[in-house]
Amino acid sequence: MLPINFLVELGILSLILMATRFARAGRRLAVAVLVILSLVAFSPLGKLLLYPLESRFPQWDASRGAPDGIIVLGGSVDPDLSAAHHTAVVAHAADRMLAPAALARRYPNARIVFTGGTANLISTDAKEADYAAPILENLGIAKERLIVERDSRNTYENAIFTKQLVAPKPGERWLLVTSAYHMPRSMGIFRKAGFDVEAYPVDFRMGGREDLFIFTNMGTDGLVRTDLAMREWIGLLAYRLMGRTGELLPGPARD
Template identity: 80%
Template sequence: MDPLSRRVLKKAGPVKPAHDRHDHSSEAPLYFALSKTLGVALLPINLLVELGILSVVLMATRFAALGRKLAAVTLILLALAAFSPLGNLLLYPLESRFAPWDPSRGAPDGIIVLGGSIDTDLSAAHRTPVVGHAADRLFAPAELARRYPNARIVFTGGTPRLVSTESREADHAATVLENVGIAKERLTLERDSRNTWENAIFTRQLVSPKPGERWLLVTSAFHMPRAMGVFRKAGFDVEAYPVDWRMGGRADLFSFTNMSVDGLGRTDVALREWIGLVAYRLIGRTGELLPGPGPGKD
């Protein structure tokens, strides 16, 4: 273990083990490997780059005509992803699925924060937490912890890498959360999960929620439908606390962007999430394609 990880773990205090790595609930090795290899290769922006390279290769062979057609199609798709409202149209059904949490329902017993905001490799390399994106996932629990001093705070996140390392997101998140005012005694770290399914399974095993307890689930608004579906399937009843919105609302649906980075980013995030929803539904990790608020809940 590198010196930073030892320092973080010492600071965060003892961490209750989340699970046995051979537990039947953990991710199937083949599925996890495919999701991190073939799944990554098929992500929208990656796929467009791959098609572009293929078109160039084809143009140097006897299939030059096919290569030119493929290049034209790829360029059109790239333009749509970068400059059209496509990303907004795909994001809106995800971000609007769950309304902001209603505090009038009373204080929660616990708050679960999903990982995905800290780059574990960069954090280990620079010996300090590096927040790459979705920083709202870390800001929200700080506010909630002040508002509800008796609520337990759980951060769940290990490493999403195919080849596991000693650098775990929960370890670095502990430093960030303590720096924003959350006492380490209130923090519970789940540091072995590699994806949303394992977030739900391992967190449920770790905290053993009691009947009648109310737990909030903090994650990005676009990710909330899949996260809620997974936690429900895992038998952990939680309430949605969406953060990290990428759109202002319905008014943004048909807005065009002048920044290709914004357009490509939104399209990639949205399509990645839709692919995840379909995959999780097909393998039975959610009960419906687009999970929504339950009757009288969320």
């Protein structure tokens, strides 16, 4: 359950309580929920939570030479909406689609892998990879260069299935393209799976350190940032407890 959803449910509970003999507790709960929602929406809380995630890995150093392959994590294309409208629907994180197209032009010998099926608990025929592949082809990536993994349901399966699919050889260099806030968890998972990749963060949600304490006038921005960050921190903790990452907040490899 996402944090904002939980607050909304608490707000509904407060209204229910106000209609019972626990009305006083309901009013107190309503006030608490309103204060917390205001804090989340208009304060820098979301930025403070996002910044350590987005800044954990630096921009990729192109001076080290051409990569052998580029892995693109799913999360941009909504497979259910795409199936409903019979066309690819890029719902968010469009940089995850645009960046590999630019990299493919810069490094014509690199293999391109898109990994992503569906995150739905109930299996459906709509797979993200089926709709993402034509987008990448329309952006200039030749079909014969594109490797598609369509069965994974989460980042852990992205790593496991992609490693099985491409069988990386010792000494090969692979880039991992995903949203900057999602990069620490992704890198930790790939490392734990024994797939050595290099971070190529995209889809930044905030600027640098100077943005940290700027209050926002757009409440929805604050809610979105806080929701994204809380979900990612919860994911980091859960994956660490499950042994799918080697540390709570994975960072750049130590030389």
